[in-house]
Amino acid sequence: MTTAPRLALTLTAATLLTAVFLPAAQADDGPSVPPGTEPSATAPVEVDPNDPDLKLPEGATLAEPKVLDIKQVVEDQSGDERREDTNADVKFALQAEVLFGKDSAKLNGEAKARISAIAAEIKNQHATRIRVFGFTDNLGSYAHGRTLSRQRANAVQDVLDQELKDSGITYEVRGYSEDYPIASNSTESGRKKNRRVEVSFPRGES
DSSP, X not given: OOOOOEEEEEEEEEEEOOEEEOOOOOOOOSOOOOTTOSOOOOOOOOOOTTOGGGOOOTTEXXXXXXXXXXXXXXXXXXXXXXXXXXXXXXXXXXXXXXXXXXXXXXXXXXXXXXXXXHHHHHHHHTOOEEEEEEEOOSSSOHHHHHHHHHHHHHHHHHHHHHHHOOTTOEEEEEEOTTSSOXXXXXXXXXXXXXXXXXXXXXXXXX
């Protein structure tokens, strides 16, 4: 079996100090933010604004420091599978076509192997909080997409639970329908990217 070549993209890595002039086996149905939208980086070290080595222009002061996550994205050349790593989290995105039939939440023959590989990484990271989120494109009704995306997320979570066999793991399972697209829904290639299931969990301490 050959492995498709992977394309690695380092998106952003920086800690910024700028000078400016002054003038979560259980599922929860409640509201939640989608994966990748909440901050995960820790606060930077304190900097003395009066330190002469800063050499600030006259009248300038330090702005609030910002820490940007280091994010690395690795995607199959086919686009079927995508992995994102930040300093705090790991996220896998699997396109629906590689897991399910059209408009179906029944896993196909190759789905278990892909999900098992994610389970192995969860074990490697010693994660105990796993989020499994389903998404669809904007075709069909929003309500149908929400039901289908949740059913697909449930199906993936069921396999993870069977693979991990760990009662200490907490799952957060949600279906978001067409919300939070990662590509344009105006083309089929974009809609294909949006039809996905994402599995995310905290990184283990190195």
